[in-house]
Amino acid sequence: MLTFDIVIILRKPNATEFQQIVFFIEEFQLDNRDLLEHQFTAAFIEDNLVGFGRVREHTDCSEICSLGTLVEFRKRVVCKMIVQNLIKINPTNLFLVCIIPDYFKPFGFEIVNEYPDAIQDKKKYCTHELVVPEDYFVLKKTANA
Numbered sequence: 454m455l456t457f458d459i460v461i462i463l464r465k466p467n468a469t470e471f472q473q474i475v476f477f478i479e480e481f482q483l484d485n486r487d488l489l490e491h492q493f494t495a496a497f498i499e500d501n502l503v504g505f506g507r508v509r510e511h512t513d514c515s516e517i518c519s520l521g522t523l524v525e526f527r528k529r530v531v532c533k534m535i536v537q538n539l540i541k542i543n544p545t546n547l548f549l550v551c552i553i554p555d556y557f558k559p560f561g562f563e564i565v566n567e568y569p570d571a572i573q574d575k576k577k578y579c580t581h582e583l584v585v586p587e588d589y590f591v592l593k594k595t596a597n598a
């Protein structure tokens with residue numbers, strides 16, 4: 454049997470690709486506040502967008518957020534590659550707020566109960582605006598993966 458590797462390329466989106474990302478952020482009901490093209494790392498297969506994520510720079514910390522993989526490309530480590538890339542370019546004082554903390558632990562994140570104001574604001578936003586049945590957790594990158 455022949456098998457073919459799929460090549461996933463990570464890079465910055467161009468303006469048109471950024472608009473696609475904005476569309477999927479709405480579709481997946483992710484954090485759509487203060488979206489800026491340069492914040493994003495996107496994943497492509499043959500120039501087709503398959504995933505995205507960004508780092509928001511706050512005054513007192515950085516935050517990984519707005520992570521998404523297109524439905525038909527999930528569970529193929531697209532998000533893992535994006536998170537690894539975002540960590541590499543933003544190594545210090547890095548937080549995220551999510552409902553799937555166990556997914557992020559292998560990257561060196563752990564659940565924390567004390568965090569900067571911007572992250573408190575984010576948790577409040579998630580709890581009140583992005584209403585899901587699961588609880589939100591705040592994680593901080595504390596170790597190297």
Ligand SMILES: CC(C)(COP(=O)(O)OP(=O)(O)OC[C@H]1O[C@@H](n2cnc3c(N)ncnc32)[C@H](O)[C@@H]1OP(=O)(O)O)[C@@H](O)C(=O)NCCC(=O)NCCS
Nearest residue numbers: 481520521522526527528529530531532533551552553556
């Ligand atoms: C979460 C998401 C970004 C993961 O993307 P992905 O490219 O499939 O992720 P990876 O392939 O790197 O990892 C897949 C793993 O994610 C974990 N995972 C994904 N969604 C999950 C969920 N809702 N609950 C628990 N674990 C989840 C699983 O452990 C899965 O591992 P498995 O293949 O052993 O089941 C994708 O499911 C998505 O876009 N979801 C909708 C948007 C969203 O919820 N974003 C917020 C993330 S904090």
